[in-house]
Amino acid sequence: MARATSRPESTRRRQRWPDGYDPENTRNSLITSALGLIEQRGFDRTSVQEIADQAQLTKGAFYHHFASKDDLLRHIQEEYLEAQLAALQKIEADSDDPAVRVRELIRFSLTSVAEYRAHVTIFYQERRYLTGDLFAEVTRKRGLVEAAFAGMIADGVTRGVFRPDVDPRIATFGLVGMCAWAYQWLNVGGPLSVDEVARQFSAMVLEGLSA
Amino acid sequence: MARATSRPESTRRRQRWPDGYDPENTRNSLITSALGLIEQRGFDRTSVQEIADQAQLTKGAFYHHFASKDDLLRHIQEEYLEAQLAALQKIEADSDDPAVRVRELIRFSLTSVAEYRAHVTIFYQERRYLTGDLFAEVTRKRGLVEAAFAGMIADGVTRGVFRPDVDPRIATFGLVGMCAWAYQWLNVGGPLSVDEVARQFSAMVLEGLSA
DNA sequence: ATAATGCTACCGTCCGGTCGGAAGGAACCG
DNA sequence: CGGTTCCTTCCGACCGGACGGTAGCATTAT
Numbered sequence: 001m002a003r004a005t006s007r008p009e010s011t012r013r014r015q016r017w018p019d020g021y022d023p024e025n026t027r028n029s030l031i032t033s034a035l036g037l038i039e040q041r042g043f044d045r046t047s048v049q050e051i052a053d054q055a056q057l058t059k060g061a062f063y064h065h066f067a068s069k070d071d072l073l074r075h076i077q078e079e080y081l082e083a084q085l086a087a088l089q090k091i092e093a094d095s096d097d098p099a100v101r102v103r104e105l106i107r108f109s110l111t112s113v114a115e116y117r118a119h120v121t122i123f124y125q126e127r128r129y130l131t132g133d134l135f136a137e138v139t140r141k142r143g144l145v146e147a148a149f150a151g152m153i154a155d156g157v158t159r160g161v162f163r164p165d166v167d168p169r170i171a172t173f174g175l176v177g178m179c180a181w182a183y184q185w186l187n188v189g190g191p192l193s194v195d196e197v198a199r200q201f202s203a204m205v206l207e208g209l210s211a
Numbered sequence: 212m213a214r215a216t217s218r219p220e221s222t223r224r225r226q227r228w229p230d231g232y233d234p235e236n237t238r239n240s241l242i243t244s245a246l247g248l249i250e251q252r253g254f255d256r257t258s259v260q261e262i263a264d265q266a267q268l269t270k271g272a273f274y275h276h277f278a279s280k281d282d283l284l285r286h287i288q289e290e291y292l293e294a295q296l297a298a299l300q301k302i303e304a305d306s307d308d309p310a311v312r313v314r315e316l317i318r319f320s321l322t323s324v325a326e327y328r329a330h331v332t333i334f335y336q337e338r339r340y341l342t343g344d345l346f347a348e349v350t351r352k353r354g355l356v357e358a359a360f361a362g363m364i365a366d367g368v369t370r371g372v373f374r375p376d377v378d379p380r381i382a383t384f385g386l387v388g389m390c391a392w393a394y395q396w397l398n399v400g401g402p403l404s405v406d407e408v409a410r411q412f413s414a415m416v417l418e419g420l421s422a
Numbered sequence: 423a424t425a426a427t428g429c430t431a432c433c434g435t436c437c438g439g440t441c442g443g444a445a446g447g448a449a450c451c452g
Numbered sequence: 453c454g455g456t457t458c459c460t461t462c463c464g465a466c467c468g469g470a471c472g473g474t475a476g477c478a479t480t481a482t
Contacts, residue, residue: 047470047471047472048471048472048473049470049471049472059472059473060474063472063473063474068472068473069471069472069473
């Protein structure tokens with residue numbers, strides 16, 4: 001069954017390997033390999049064999065570190081979501097002004113896309129392949145991020161900073177969509193810098209296109 | 212090889228079947244079956260056998276009507292894109308005012324999502340599974356839709372209807388994302404009507420959130 | 423001795439696609 | 453009208469390959 005997901009690292013006897021070799025590296029290189037391949041070809045079209053090959057390992061090694069192929073997918077999804085939720089709390093703590101918060105949230109979302117590109121792509125494309133409970137759990141956490149958007153907008157409406165005829169639910173879906181969609185086109189090395197895009201998006205949403 | 216894609220319908224001897232039976236129905240029921248299954252489980256996780264089963268047919272029938280499983284995917288994608296492009300031209304012909312055009316384009320995009328739900332889902336989720344030339348072709352046509360958005364916005368900027376500091380490329384990506392993302396949450400029978408969502412999106416983009 | 427790590431070989435299953443043929447209307451011939 | 457041939461439509465059995473996962477073993481550090 002391998003240690004796979006639950007690993008009592010503290011109580012486990014830790015082995016020491018020569019010349020800086022660390023089995024945790026093996027695990028990471030498998031994940032890195034998987035990230036690249038799955039982002040490119042999709043989960044179902046990436047075989048465990050290919051993941052192992054690119055990491056210069058074998059299937060045996062893979063199944064020593066992961067309980068199953070799905071377990072790997074789960075790991076990637078959780079890794080991404082945890083980073084998201086952590087950054088989210090920081091934003092909520094940093095400012096109280098709805099407009100500033102929305103601005104920051106947009107910038108943060110786009111930065112995530114640029115930074116965790118493979119994670120994001122995999123998250124949106126392969127989310128539905130998670131089984132039962134896991135899907136529910138991931139969807140719940142994802143809901144938290146969207147709830148943050150919605151809360152900020154609703155807050156802005158009640159405090160009179162935003163127009164009174166705005167429906168926070170709909171505005172949230174629009175905002176989330178704008179930012180999430182960026183994984184389809186935003187390139188880190190491309191002509192559009194993340195900051196510039198964030199500024200344009202913020203301006204469009206807050207002040208509108210009209211002159 | 213079956214007739215598959217190119218079918219000289221006019222010159223072909225047309226068989227007439229009893230009591231209104233039409234082999235074209237078989238083809239359509241296969242497509243309908245496929246739309247439902249692929250939307251739900253994804254292309255790779257839907258077997259040809261399952262598609263045939265749900266249409267109360269066999270794999271043999273499937274492979275009589277389609278050259279391959281990919282051929283079916285191609286058909287679905289093209290069906291959707293053709294409808295998109297046709298509606299697009301109508302919008303461009305109907306009005307000249309950039310604001311009106313953007314409004315109409317938003318409404319149109321959302322209506323498409325509601326109407327062609329399965330098509331849209333499959334289009335975005337399984338686009339990358341198209342092979343070589345086909346992918347290029349589909350991406351090209353998709354680019355036409357986005358170019359329409361971009362053109363309208365750029366036009367609005369040069370004519371002074373939109374703010375001069377708007378980058379048409381970025382604004383387009385935002386708009387497209389807002390609308391495309393709707394396939395993830397917009398339900399025809401749900402609490403949010405398409406018209407209402409379209410109105411809110413338009414207001415947000417054109418006038419902005421700020422009071 | 424024990425536990426962790428990784429490798430090789432292997433298994434069972436599922437799935438896309440093929441092939442030969444059956445059923446039956448359409449067309450031509452007489 | 454009867455008989456024959458052709459074509460379309462669909463069936464059902466089958467094949468080859470790929471893939472997820474398993475089992476047993478070798479190596480190395482504690």
